[in-house]
Amino acid sequence: MTRGSLTRSTSFSSQDNHESDSSAKFGALLAGLGIAALGLTRKSATRVAMVATGATIASFALRDDSAEQSQSSSCATSSIIVNVPRERAYSFWRDFSNLPQFMNHLKSVEVSDGRHSRWVAYGPMNKEIEWDAEITDEQENERILWQSIEGSDISMLGIVEFTEAAGKRGTLIKVNISYESPGGALSNTAAKLLGKDPSFLMRQDMRRFKALLEAGEIPTTEGQSHGPRSLLSGLFGAMNPDEPVKKNAGRSLANAHKRRVS
């Protein structure tokens, strides 16, 4: 894929993969246990692996997996209404150093000047991926377009749009982020093992963005008390497709025993 084709893919077309109808989801649930409830998401199979990093960025490659392909790409879209004025939503996003607060796959974004920033993301196999990005177009309180600079290990193109939501409900935010790996940073096989629905992960990012702006914090239960867990519960956590990659310690199956108290 060339950068040109990547650019074309930034229109807000719905990229969601066909989801099974709700009764099928229920079918999965009916197996009774919480595990089953988690089994109803995504297209199954590689989920556990996906959790290992669980990130949008780490999830590319799965859309076209022909063996010959030496590069891979993913495109995530989402939209959400946030009950704050447009200026607030825009300025929070415009300061890219805020993004890791709600985008779980990002470790940090350092803003070097008005247009340039350095991005560090959690990649597969505990590898970190870094690149530089620049803002290529922006319209205050309306739109930001940014992209990785030529020659980076990863090509990224992001566009976010802010419009007034109907009915004075705040700001409608639409975002589309595409990643493309020209083979370097990720081997195809590694990438294939990872998550597969970037738009799902993006939706979770956007939920966190909304909570952060509306409620001032992201709801969590990480670190709360509980009684003795079973091995099954460890799996429950490990299978969570929204697993924050930052905090993977203590959530994986291997660490299930550490979460027990007695």
Next chain:
Amino acid sequence: MKAICWMGKEKMSVEDVPDPKILNPRDAIIRITRTCICGSDLHLYNGFMPTMEQGDIVGHEFMGEVVEVGSGVNREKLKVGDRVVVPFTIACGNCFFCNEQLWSLCDNSNPNYWIAEEMMGNSPSGLFGYTHMMGGYAGGQAQYARVPFADVGPLKIPEGLSDEQVVFLSDIFPTGYMGAENCNIRPGDTVAIWGCGPVGLFAIKSAFLLGAERVIAIDRFPYRLQRAKEAGAETINYEQVDDLVQSLKDMTGSMGPDSCCDAVGMEAAGHTLPFMIDRAKQVMRLSFDRPNVFRQCIMACRKGGTISMPGVYGGLVDKIPLGQFMNKGLTLKTGQTHMMRYMKPLLELIEQHKIDPSFVISHRVSLDEAPEMYKTFRDKQDECTKVVIDPWAESKAA
């Protein structure tokens, strides 16, 4: 601290767990002085609610004293030392839904939003101690609890009122009240209420407060029907009538009750054929719910009437007489209770001595005795209506 944990179907146990910590800026920690077992907890106990994990701390009806507040809590609204009742729904106070007073539908309080979103299209608010789908928050059948968005939910209690008078503001009193409000009562109306548990009993009292002329209460346990009678209702023991719907029509000049309230929910008892099929499906985990009460509500309700459903359901149900519902022009109102809408006005009713909610209490126990009380309450033994727990009491049993 000590806490009651769900350890599997029909297994509740008292466990020693770490004290809760502040995890988010708007959290507070409450030292619990009274906590209760709810009919909703029985759905967990019986294993009918998906997404429970072994070790989850249960309980969502609690009150106590604020012992710690996070840096983001508005101190004018809540500070250390305040005595508060905590609502079972968790709400941020700032989203569209909170602004619309639809507190149990808050958009920002469920960390596991996606699970509920997969199942229902969107997620309701987070709840204390009530499945991972509803947030997986540790509950309040414990000595301490962490309360998120603590400057929104907890209601300060003035001096002079005992814990037992106000603790039910945490759930069942507002729930019964909203159940009655959702009946859309006009003066002179007749309201039929299925279930004379705590929710049903509060719905009966509230229906009268809201102007109902007659309330007909339905259950099968004589001691519960007796309580309904004391609250002013006419009663029907559904096990002693051939055809409940016909009985209701006979009592209302063939019209049917103006409103029907399902205060039973997903675990309705029964003996009809559709019930047997529901029951079998539920046991096989093909369905969560036994909607026979809801079916009866549709059949009994007068044309153009309203059905209110405070009873909790889990998912898909079969054989709902939808054509009947449509052709009779009925209205259905339901939902988890929008707690913060009702807590303050209902506290005022208590202060004005218009109602003393402690009338529902049948058992007062310690935490150690609580797991056993799940069974007693479930099986309606020992005339059990409502169990209140003092988490600091020494166990009576040697």
